[in-house]
Amino acid sequence: MRRGDDQLVEVELVEDDVDEPGSVERPAPWWRPLLAAVPGRVWLALATVVVLAAAGAGVVRHVRDAALTEQLAAVDGLSAPLEQPLAAAWQAPGAGLVGAVEKTLLLWLPDGAGTVALDTVTGDVRYREDRMCWLADTGPSPAGSDPGLPDEDPDDDVLLCTEPLAGDRPHATGDGAATVHDPRTGELLRSIPVGTALTTDVVDGDLVAVGVDESGHVTAGRWSLTTGEQRWTFRSPEVAPDATSGWSGGLGEDVVGVEIGTFSVTLDPDTGVPVDPPLSDDSSTGATWGPNPGPGDLTYTVHHAPDGRTTTTVHGPDGGDRFTVPGSLLAPTVDDGSVPGTVLLASSDPGVGDPRSALVAVDAATGDERWTADVPVGALAVLSGRVIAHDPLTTTVLDAATGETAWSAETSSASGWGWAVVTDGRRVLSVEPGPDGAELVARDLATGAVRWTAPAPFTGDVMSLPDGTVLLMSGTAVAALR
Numbered sequence: 001m002r003r004g005d006d007q008l009v010e011v012e013l014v015e016d017d018v019d020e021p022g023s024v025e026r027p028a029p030w031w032r033p034l035l036a037a038v039p040g041r042v043w044l045a046l047a048t049v050v051v052l053a054a055a056g057a058g059v060v061r062h063v064r065d066a067a068l069t070e071q072l073a074a075v076d077g078l079s080a081p082l083e084q085p086l087a088a089a090w091q092a093p094g095a096g097l098v099g100a101v102e103k104t105l106l107l108w109l110p111d112g113a114g115t116v117a118l119d120t121v122t123g124d125v126r127y128r129e130d131r132m133c134w135l136a137d138t139g140p141s142p143a144g145s146d147p148g149l150p151d152e153d154p155d156d157d158v159l160l161c162t163e164p165l166a167g168d169r170p171h172a173t174g175d176g177a178a179t180v181h182d183p184r185t186g187e188l189l190r191s192i193p194v195g196t197a198l199t200t201d202v203v204d205g206d207l208v209a210v211g212v213d214e215s216g217h218v219t220a221g222r223w224s225l226t227t228g229e230q231r232w233t234f235r236s237p238e239v240a241p242d243a244t245s246g247w248s249g250g251l252g253e254d255v256v257g258v259e260i261g262t263f264s265v266t267l268d269p270d271t272g273v274p275v276d277p278p279l280s281d282d283s284s285t286g287a288t289w290g291p292n293p294g295p296g297d298l299t300y301t302v303h304h305a306p307d308g309r310t311t312t313t314v315h316g317p318d319g320g321d322r323f324t325v326p327g328s329l330l331a332p333t334v335d336d337g338s339v340p341g342t343v344l345l346a347s348s349d350p351g352v353g354d355p356r357s358a359l360v361a362v363d364a365a366t367g368d369e370r371w372t373a374d375v376p377v378g379a380l381a382v383l384s385g386r387v388i389a390h391d392p393l394t395t396t397v398l399d400a401a402t403g404e405t406a407w408s409a410e411t412s413s414a415s416g417w418g419w420a421v422v423t424d425g426r427r428v429l430s431v432e433p434g435p436d437g438a439e440l441v442a443r444d445l446a447t448g449a450v451r452w453t454a455p456a457p458f459t460g461d462v463m464s465l466p467d468g469t470v471l472l473m474s475g476t477a478v479a480a481l482r
Contacts, residue, residue, distance in 0.1 A: 207224075458472070
C-alpha cells in the first residue's frame with residue numbers, strides 16, 4: 001500500500017485457521033467423500049446425459065407438435081389459432097346468422113328489420129335489404145346440409161329475399177316477388193313472381209313456392225334461381241275450403257305438398273302434376289328426412305314419428321339398409337377422422353323437454369351400442385380420439401372409445417342454441433360465467449385446463465366462420481373476435 005510520503009509498504013495477509021473460542025468443528029457430510037471419489041469424467045458423462053435427455057424431450061415435443069399441426073391443417077371447420085386471448089374487433093346489431101361468402105357476413109337484423117351485409121374484417125355495412133333473405137345454393141342441394149351454418153363452398157350461392165316473416169306464415173312473400181341478389185355486392189340479379197306464397201324452399205337450385213291466390217285456389221310453382229325461368233305452375237281446379245285457416249306443408253326433392261283446412265294436395269316436384277297419395281293420407285306416419293351424408297361412405301335417414309319417437313336408418317355404400325336404431329344421428333361440425341367406424345346419435349324419451357338428453361355411440365357396421373353418456377348435446381366435434389359435446393349449459397369432452405368424461409365446464413349462452421363447437425384442434429373456446437360477467441375461456445382440449453380468459457363483450461354463443469374468424473352472437477348483437 002502507499003503511505004502519505006509516497007513510499008510503498010508491503011503488507012502480508014495471513015488466513016487464520018484457528019477456531020474461534022467456543023466454536024465446534026462440524027464433521028463433513030457422509031456423502032461428500034463419496035462424491036469426491038467420483039472421477040471427473042463420470043460427472044461429465046452424467047451432465048451430457050442430462051443435457052441430451054432434455055434436448056431429446058424437446059425434439060420429441062417438437063416432432064409431435066409438428067405432426068399435430070400437419071394433421072390439423074387437413075381438418076375442416078377449425079377456428080383461427082386460440083393461443084392468445086381474443087377481443088372484439090367490431091360489434092354490430094344482428095339477430096341471426098344468414099351465412100358468410102368470402103369476406104361478406106350476412107345477418108338478420110333484430111325485430112324483423114331485414115338483412116344486412118357486413119365486411120367481415122372491418123364490420124362496415126356493405127349493403128342492406130329491408131326484407132328477410134337467406135343464402136340459396138343454385139347447384140344441387142347437398143343432402144343433409146344445415147342452412148343455419150355458413151356455406152363452406154359459396155361459389156354457387158345467391159341471396160334470396162322475400163317479404164318479412166308474418167305471423168304463422170314463415171317466408172311469406174305477400175303479393176310481390178322474390179328477389180335474387182349477388183351476396184357479395186347486393187346487386188339485383190332477377191325477380192321471381194311467386195304470388196302470395198305461404199311457404200317457399202330451394203330444391204336442387206330451384207325456388208319452389210306454395211300458396212293461395214285471392215280467389216282461394218291453391219297455387220304452386222317452381223323457378224330456376226339461375227335464369228328465373230318457370231319450370232312448372234299449378235293451380236287447384238277447386239277453391240280450397242277454409243282457405244284462411246291454418247296450413248301445413250312439405251317441400252323437398254321428393255314431395256311438394258300442402259294442407260289448408262280440409263284440402264290437401266301432393267305434387268311431383270319435377271313436373272308439378274298431382275300424385276297419390278295426398279299428403280293427408282300419409283300424415284300418420286310422421287316425417288322422414290334423408291338420405292343424408294354420414295360418416296365415411298355411409299348415408300342415413302331420420303324418421304320422426306307422430307308420437308315423438310325418432311329413429312335413424314344407416315345405409316351402406318350401396319344404398320342398402322344396414323340397421324335402424326333409436327335416436328337422431330348427429331353430424332360433427334369438426335371431424336378429424338380419429339374415431340372411424342362409430343356413429344353418434346342423440347337419444348331421448350318422447351315427451352321430455354330436452355330433445356337431446358343423451359349421447360349414444362353405436363358401431364357403424366352393426367348398430368350395436370358401444371356406450372351411452374348422459375350428456376345433452378347441441379353440437380359435436382371429434383378430435384384426437386375425443387368427442388366434444390357442447391350445448392348452452394355445458395362443454396363436455398368424452399373419451400370416444402369408452403364414453404367416459406375427461407372434463408366438463410359450465411357455459412353461458414344467451415340464445416340457448418349452442419350448436420357450434422369452436423376449437424383450433426388444441427383448445428376449445430366457450431363463453432362461461434365469470435365473477436364480473438361473461439368471459440371468453442379457452443381450455444386445453446385434452447385436460448380442460450384454462451389456458452386464458454378474457455372479458456366477453458356480451459353473453460352469447462360462439463361460432464367459427466369458414467375463414468377461421470370467431471363470432472360471438474347474442475340474438476340482438478354480433479361481435480367479431482380476434
